[in-house]
Amino acid sequence: MISSDYVLELCNVFYSGQVEKGSCLQRMIGNIKTGVILKDVSMSVHSGEVLAVLGSKGSGKKALLDVISRRAQGPIRGQILLNSHPLSLCLFQQRCAYVTHKCDFISGLTVQQTLYYTPTKLSGYLKKSKVKQVMADLALSQVANKCIEDLTRSEYRRLMIGVQLIKDPVVLLLDEPTWDLDPLNTYLIVSILSNAAKKYGTAIVLTMEKPRSDVFPFLERVLYLCLGDVVYTGGTRQMLEYFNAIGFPCPQLENPLMYYLCLSTVDRRSRERFVESNHQIAALVEKFKIEGGMFRKGSSIIGTNHNMEHGLHGNKVPLFIGKPGSFPTGWTIYTRLLAxxxxxxxxxxxxxxxxxxxxxxxxxxxxxxxxxxxxxxxxxxxxxxxxxxxxxxxxxxxxxxxxxxxxxxxxxxxxxxxxxxxxxxxxxxxxxxxxxxxxxxxxxxxxxxxxxxxxxxxxxxxxxxxxxxxxxxxxxxxxxxxxxxxxxxxxxxxxxxxxxxxxxxxxxxxxxxxxxxxxxxxxxxxxxxxxxxxxxxxxxxxxxxxxxxxxxxxxDLQHNCTHMNFETSLLNGISSPYCRYANGLSFLTERYGRDTTDNIFNGILEExxxxxxxxxxxxxxxxxxxxxxxxxxxxxxxxxxxx
Structure with missing residues (x-):
């Protein structure tokens, strides 16, 4: 680790949590099915690197991000460290960021306003400069004044990333940032993340379900998960050496990321294939535990971080930097609502x-x-x-x-x-x-x-x-x-x-x-x-x-209710066919008087x-x-x- 490097490390992490969705009643009484989701996961990622967490649906990718961000509900064993310091929820919220799969912005705001009205410690001219810089880095400058409802899916995803980058995190987690995007926009987002990692010295961890071959050069590290087990973690280029050494070379003209993802996925097309692939993956997991130590630490970027721009997070910057004050945050929320x-x-x-x-x-x-x-x-x-x-x-x-x-x-x-x-x-x-x-x-x-x-x-x-x-x-x-x-x-x-x-x-x-x-x-x-x-x-x-x-x-015009005939009808016990109310007081008494002794103006109608x-x-x-x-x-x- 060089002197100006931040390192996120996971050491033998186990996590147990909910494995099936339960009904509202089941969740209230705690009657939900739980199980081990992550099993003995160890990994590391340095400043300026992009680590891709790869795996099929249900492999534990999102659970891993939730564990790192301290949002996971359930028992966690093992160590999660940021520069050898335990990564608590408070530390994560101050120094790290998480781009979730779904994010709802406030309708009516433009891209620039959405970024500017994100609560941070910056304000005034510094914040405006940071917003312009982030928009330029994410190729959003041309849509700065575009309303968020009118953004394309790719632009919206980049805005989601920008809202977190505006906080200048040292670790950035992203859950499926390229999901449901076309190849061109997938390439654009991964390349932008790679450039941002090197420019700001940010360690980026992203999950992907179907990696394309053209993003291979932008990934310094990769982590393959299968049902919570680690099949491989380490340098992306060292991955080819490792699998070649254990007898699984990648065929020519094949996408190595996708090839080894298929190798790490349980085949459910038949019972025989399911059993066979399960045994193979179990063997790969055990093989990596024994022989994968030297590959786990390898990366092509270590030693080249010296040329990062001024945005790099050096060790001179303390881990705990505090949160924005209540008044500036409240003012930001208020002005955002008003805008x-x-x-x-x-x-x-x-x-x-x-x-x-x-x-x-x-x-x-x-x-x-x-x-x-x-x-x-x-x-x-x-x-x-x-x-x-x-x-x-x-x-x-x-x-x-x-x-x-x-x-x-x-x-x-x-x-x-x-x-x-x-x-x-x-x-x-x-x-x-x-x-x-x-x-x-x-x-x-x-x-x-x-x-x-x-x-x-x-x-x-x-x-x-x-x-x-x-x-x-x-x-x-x-x-x-x-x-x-x-x-x-x-x-x-x-x-x-x-x-x-x-x-x-x-x-x-x-x-x-x-x-x-x-x-x-x-x-x-x-x-x-x-x-x-x-x-x-x-x-x-x-x-x-x-x-x-x-x-x-x-x-009405033909029937006049005089004071005399009204009182006469009342004295004779006859309800007048035309004159029901003597005045407003009699109407209020009918509506609010409980008995004849009630003084409604000193009771229920007291102003x-x-x-x-x-x-x-x-x-x-x-x-x-x-x-x-x-x-x-x-x-x-x-x-x-x-x-």
């Missing part, structure tokens, strides 16, 4: 519409429907329906917006938190700082559209309070949906479950669809635990204490209590979410958002 929302791309315009214009548009249709409302007796029912539509629409659109917008950020959060970049609380705070101003503007604009139908209020505070109640209701269901989306990946299931909750609450607690006094005692007291009770009571009081409704309204409790529910849901994202979830729940 994605305000983007003029299709995804950004869609978000802007949902956040700013969806609710006002719905309220505009409400205004069109209710604008012909006259001050007759039936206006009591119409205004009650208007309140119901305002409250229900706010709940519903809050849920729909969360379902349509939040998942893309949630998935990216789950992927980045596995890299140790930030935690759930910081992510939620940043998301809420973007979401809350938009919802505030949207609900206040919506109230301005519909407020003229409610009545002529001279006090501007009535408009403000009405808007604040709708805003609190919007935030509450949005946060509720975000909590549900934490564990439910399917958007439709999460939406149905989230909509069901406020639907039940509106039906039982609002006093609009069903009178509060008609509820059984246990249901009545249960309504105290719902935000809908307080929000609906506040809105109804504002609407039905309007001076316009403080008098007996006529039924300060209702607005205070409505916001208390909303604030409580926000705080609950912050704590919820601190709770360590089972790995199988998080895995479904990452893979």
């Amino acid at each position: 994605a929302t305000l983007s003029f791309k299709k995804a950004g315009l869609s978000q802007t519409f949902l956040r700013l214009f969806f609710l006002p548009l719905y309220f505009f249709f409400l205004w069109l429907f209710y604008r012909e409302m006259k001050d007759w007796q039936h206006t009591f029912i119409s205004r009650s329906g208007l309140v119901l539509n305002c409250l229900s629409a706010t709940y519903f659109i809050g849920i729909i917006n969360a379902i349509m917008i939040y998942p893309r950020y949630r998935t990216r959060y789950y992927q980045e938190t596995q890299e140790g970049l930030y935690g759930g609380t910081l992510f939620l705070l940043s998301y809420n700082l973007v979401s809350l101003p938009f919802s505030f503007i949207s609900t206040f604009a919506s109230t301005a559209i519909i407020f003229t139908l409610i009545g002529s209020f001279t006090n501007p505070m009535d408009y403000i309070y009405f808007s604040l109640i709708l805003w609190a209701s919007y935030i509450f269901t949005e946060q509720q949906t975000m909590a549900i989306l934490m564990i439910i990946k399917d958007y439709l299931k999460a939406a149905i479950f989230s909509i069901y909750i406020p639907a039940v609450c509106v039906t039982l607690s609002s006093g609009i669809l069903r009178s509060i006094k008609g509820l059984q005692d246990w249901l009545y007291y249960l309504t105290y635990a719902t935000q809908t009770r307080y929000a609906a009571a506040f809105l109804n009081r504002k609407v039905f204490t309007n001076p316009t409704l403080n008098q007996i309204l006529p039924f 300060d209590t209702n607005i205070g409790v409505t916001f208390a529910f909303t604030l409580g849901m926000i705080v609950f979410n912050l704590f919820l994202y601190l709770i360590p979830l089972p790995s199988f729940i998080k895995a479904k958002f990452r893979e």
Whole structure:
């Protein structure tokens, strides 16, 4: 090892883990099939080298990367060292990087923005320079301003690599970076990785299932795995000498990488072939344990690392360099969310519409429907329906917006938190700082559209309070949906479950669809635990204490309800066929009065209590979410958002 070299070493590593996918219930109770996945794996890779892990499906390639990155779930024996220092999860997150097979970027951002808004210790001019350099190295400069939704598969894969290279890792792991790519792009990506390894002094470990012959010159080392056993590991060119020495020379005009991969793969075409290939591979594994020591250390690049560029990681750079601070990371996440929302791309315009214009548009249709409302007796029912539509629409659109917008950020959060970049609380705070101003503007604009139908209020505070109640209701269901989306990946299931909750609450607690006094005692007291009770009571009081409704309204132009004939009908015990409500107070009493002795304005319709409790529910849901994202979830729940 030369003085400026980093070395990743695995010494006699064994790993046992899940070998078959289990159901959700099986994972919850721990009833899943496990077995030995990696068996006595030893390997090493130096700075500036590219090591390819080759093997058929199920050979343990991905498990090896998960073990190195400390993401594997299960017992691990053996040593994983970086410059003779145990490679802990903290050390890996600070000095290494892992390009997974699947990565979801945030829609609406360009290539340059995606790289720039990756949380790192760099900032300002240094970060911009690093972004330009990485784009040039990965042949992405020509698509710097291209939206990620418009990238080709090859460009997207290179962007995935760039997001990790921007962190300047000393070890870079890649899971199938050339999967499903055409030969030209496969060659391009492997050659780019080889150049990056030498330029930055990065040790690169990548997995491949079907290696092509044209990538052979770019691979300094190779590791063949079969069902967790090492068939060969060491220098790529020394591989030819080793297999030739043990009696398996590569035929001329054959791809040596693929030839020896087939040699290391169990043949399942028949029972006889299966048994024969199993015995052959077992013999190869034992043969390498005995005679492969000198080949394991061989590589064509050792001793030539002196000419690497200034990007080389020298021993002068400490292993532990710390993580980016919480405030710079939070600011990066916040500006990234804001840039994605305000983007003029299709995804950004869609978000802007949902956040700013969806609710006002719905309220505009409400205004069109209710604008012909006259001050007759039936206006009591119409205004009650208007309140119901305002409250229900706010709940519903809050849920729909969360379902349509939040998942893309949630998935990216789950992927980045596995890299140790930030935690759930910081992510939620940043998301809420973007979401809350938009919802505030949207609900206040919506109230301005519909407020003229409610009545002529001279006090501007009535408009403000009405808007604040709708805003609190919007935030509450949005946060509720975000909590549900934490564990439910399917958007439709999460939406149905989230909509069901406020639907039940509106039906039982609002006093609009069903009178509060008609509820059984246990249901009545249960309504105290719902935000809908307080929000609906506040809105109804504002609407039905309007001076316009403080008098007996006529039924229509032909039937006038005078004060006298209304009271006479009540005294005689006869329900007036036209005049059901004397005023707004009588309507509220019918809906909210439990008995004749109730003073509803000092009880269920008490104004300060209702607005205070409505916001208390909303604030409580926000705080609950912050704590919820601190709770360590089972790995199988998080895995479904990452893979």
